Amino acid sequence: MSRLNYLGNNIKKYREAKGLTQIALAVRLELSYEYICRVERGQKCMSLRKLFELADILEVDFCKLMDFK
Numbered sequence: 619m620s621r622l623n624y625l626g627n628n629i630k631k632y633r634e635a636k637g638l639t640q641i642a643l644a645v646r647l648e649l650s651y652e653y654i655c656r657v658e659r660g661q662k663c664m665s666l667r668k669l670f671e672l673a674d675i676l677e678v679d680f681c682k683l684m685d686f687k
Contacts, residue, residue, distance in 0.1 A: 623660035624686040630658045632676040646675050
C-alpha cells in the first residue's frame with residue numbers, strides 16, 4: 619500500500635471517529651467533496667498547510683495522520 623493510501627485511510631478513520639461526512643469536512647477545509655474522496659482513496663495529495671488544518675479540525679495529532687504503519 620502506498621503512503622497516500624495510508625494517509626487516506628487515516629484521514630477517513632479520524633473523520634469518521636469525529637462524526638464528519640466527507641461533505642462536511644470538505645466545507646470546513648474549503649475544498650470540494652470530490653477532492654476529499656480522492657484524498658481518502660489515495661489518488662490525490664493535500665498540501666502541508668491543508669494537512670495541518672485537517673489535523674486541527676479532526677482534533678488529532680499531526681503525527682497520527684502521518685502514521686504509515
